Amino acid sequence: MSEITHPDKQTLVSADAETSLSRFSTQRFSIAPMLDWTDRHCRHFHRLMSREALLYTEMVTTGAIIHGKGDYLAFGEQEHPVALQLGGSNPQDLATCAKLAEQRGYDEINLNVGCPSDRVQNGMFGACLMAQATLVADCIKAMRDVVSIPVTVKTRIGIDDQDSYEFLCDFVHQVSTRGECDTFIIHARKAWLSGLSPKENREIPPLDYPRVYQLKRDFPQLTMAINGGIKTLEEAKLHLQHMDGVMVGREAYQNPSMLLDVDSQLFGAQANPLTGPDVIRALYPYIEAELAKGTYLGHITRHILGLFQGIPGARQWRRHLSENAHKPGAGVDVVEQALMMVTRPQQTSE
Incomplete structure (x- = not known):
């Protein structure tokens, strides 16, 4: 598997940016x-x-x-x-x-x-x-x-x-x-x-x-x-x-x-520049930090199963995570492998 890279921080929506909440309830x-x-x-x-x-x-x-x-x-x-x-x-x-x-x-x-x-x-x-x-x-x-x-x-x-x-x-x-x-x-x-x-x-x-x-x-x-x-x-x-x-x-x-x-x-705010795969890779540092604390990968990945709903490869994405995220030692590589099934979908349709 190729080396996993995280998105450049500049591509993320800045957590320090002033939100537009003051304009709305x-x-x-x-x-x-x-x-x-x-x-x-x-x-x-x-x-x-x-x-x-x-x-x-x-x-x-x-x-x-x-x-x-x-x-x-x-x-x-x-x-x-x-x-x-x-x-x-x-x-x-x-x-x-x-x-x-x-x-x-x-x-x-x-x-x-x-x-x-x-x-x-x-x-x-x-x-x-x-x-x-x-x-x-x-x-x-x-x-x-x-x-x-x-x-x-x-x-x-x-x-x-x-x-x-x-x-x-x-x-x-x-x-x-x-x-x-x-x-x-x-x-x-x-x-x-x-x-x-x-x-x-x-x-x-x-x-x-x-x-x-x-x-x-x-x-x-x-x-x-x-x-x-x-x-x-x-x-x-x-x-x-x-x-x-x-x-x-x-x-x-x-x-x-x-x-x-x-x-x-x-909210009339700046559009989020991230795609679905970007969001998943932006999650990697959090996953790695949680795994280091003893959190099981499956406790995190159960929340991300629906992200690619309706996209070719989504079924394979869900299946790979569901079958592998709870295995001993499962890490970010499991998520990356599942992501490849969406970004490079197989011939089987969703």
């Missing part, structure tokens, strides 16, 4: 917090493609931060702007974690009021909190009182049979007034707290974008981003005619090449 485009997906390896990869997108951590519970043995607040400096999503319902615990997160350098704290899983409900956080607007408001206020960075809420449009527009408005009113929360990310589906799995809750309850648009019209003083079912930047632009921001989840993860156009199309 920082919520203009964000990548959703996704449990088991948006870990620090994933966020580093996504940041190579967009300097402007707001990145979110996976949901981290207050119990894990306060009582856990690991460092659940770890992130890389190159990830900014990056928000920590917290799961919890105890105002004092949330305030403690928010303060720790601000000290660590996070740019935003977000409270999860949208996850519908049984495990989350048993811990008294997530979507079930929509039924307790006063408690959510107290949680937000407790965090706002101890930090200077933004504290935001990610929620649904309703839960179970509590899905009227009046219910949603009352929730937003209480959290924004009593809790002094000025930013909401609204998943445009309600959540069924029983009978549907978390995956089904992302697909079965129908999307209701007009309801979220109406919410923004009725609370014009609040910053609101919309989430749920957004698959293209063209769709994002349509939503931005009504909302302050859009949050994309699964599509950004499964088809990450869309992120290469976010800065130019949604």
Whole structure:
């Protein structure tokens, strides 16, 4: 195999360059917090493609931060702007974690009021909190009182049979007034707290974008981003005619090449000069540093499998990484070998 070379640093989007976030809400485009997906390896990869997108951590519970043995607040400096999503319902615990997160350098704290899983409900956080607007408001206020960075809420449009527009408005009113929360990310589906799995809750309850648009019209003083079912930047632009921001989840993860156009199309910033192969090779120094710390290659490469979706050789790319990244001693050469299958595709079609 030929010697692996890294792109010249001048070809990368400069991490020190002044971003255009000041011209827009920082919520203009964000990548959703996704449990088991948006870990620090994933966020580093996504940041190579967009300097402007707001990145979110996976949901981290207050119990894990306060009582856990690991460092659940770890992130890389190159990830900014990056928000920590917290799961919890105890105002004092949330305030403690928010303060720790601000000290660590996070740019935003977000409270999860949208996850519908049984495990989350048993811990008294997530979507079930929509039924307790006063408690959510107290949680937000407790965090706002101890930090200077933004504290935001990610929620649904309703839960179970509590899905009227009046219910949603009352929730937003209480959290924004009593809790002094000025930013909401609204998943445009309600959540069924029983009978549907978390995956089904992302697909079965129908999307209701007009309801979220109406919410923004009725609370014009609040910053609101919309989430749920957004698959293209063209769709994002349509939503931005009504909302302050859009949050994309699964599509950004499964088809990450869309992120290469976010800065130019949604922020009016300089286009990212990198191609897909450039992005992968720009990831090599990070991979090498992580391998030196004992990280397994597969923990990083699982996030990059979808980059070449629809491109000849993409299937071979995915297969080579899936079959080889977990082998003992697997390193950057495995990724380079897989990359050759895309840049020099075989005769077999995708």
